[in-house]
Amino acid sequence: VCVQLLTCLVCMCSAVDPVVQGKTRAEQFYRGDSKGQKTMSILIHGDAAFCGQGIVYETFHLSDLPDYSTKGTIHVVVNNQIGFTTDPRFSRSSPYCTDVAKVVGAPIFHVNADDPESVMHVCKVAAEWRNTWQKDCVIDLVCYRRNGHNEVDQPMYTQPRMYQTINKVQKCLEVYRER
Numbered sequence: 001v002c003v004q005l006l007t008c009l010v011c012m013c014s015a016v017d018p019v020v021q022g023k024t025r026a027e028q029f030y031r032g033d034s035k036g037q038k039t040m041s042i043l044i045h046g047d048a049a050f051c052g053q054g055i056v057y058e059t060f061h062l063s064d065l066p067d068y069s070t071k072g073t074i075h076v077v078v079n080n081q082i083g084f085t086t087d088p089r090f091s092r093s094s095p096y097c098t099d100v101a102k103v104v105g106a107p108i109f110h111v112n113a114d115d116p117e118s119v120m121h122v123c124k125v126a127a128e129w130r131n132t133w134q135k136d137c138v139i140d141l142v143c144y145r146r147n148g149h150n151e152v153d154q155p156m157y158t159q160p161r162m163y164q165t166i167n168k169v170q171k172c173l174e175v176y177r178e179r
Contacts, residue, residue: 014049017043018055020041021070024040028071035071036070039070041070041073041074042076043073044077044078045076045077045078046077046078048091050097050098050100051094056100057100057103060101060103063104063136069134071130072136074130074139075101075139076138077138077141078143079097079140079142080143081142081162082159096108096110096140098110101137101138104136105135106138107137108138108140109122109125109139111139113141113143113172116172123139126138144166
């Protein structure tokens, strides 16, 4: 039996990361799952929170310690390329929001979120990686927000060129339907 613990809080708070890791570790302990074959954790992050909150970095550093390891976590980053209204050039020093994972040598799979089949392929590769090597890995879903940060946000005020381009892009479902 494979139990997957999934906690999703993609906006700004990655404080759930160590909580999920602790729950996963406890489940593994009580199930006698020393190899992480029955229980695993999947964390969903927003791009700005992933690179901007120290708790993500700290949680990665715990991932290989014997008493804290969950035998690998799959981190899914919803990378809409803009943290609310901040351009990535002004929010981090590295090219990718997922570069934080390099601290533990975790593989980072960048994938175009507008291509559902590629996303599924990368998810399978990530699951195989985690199961084979019992280490963390990251799926970077490179995407965009078509309608801004929330229902009342007007992204044309803060990112006019980006949203002029986005408005010209055909919706993912329409592209996929035409295949």
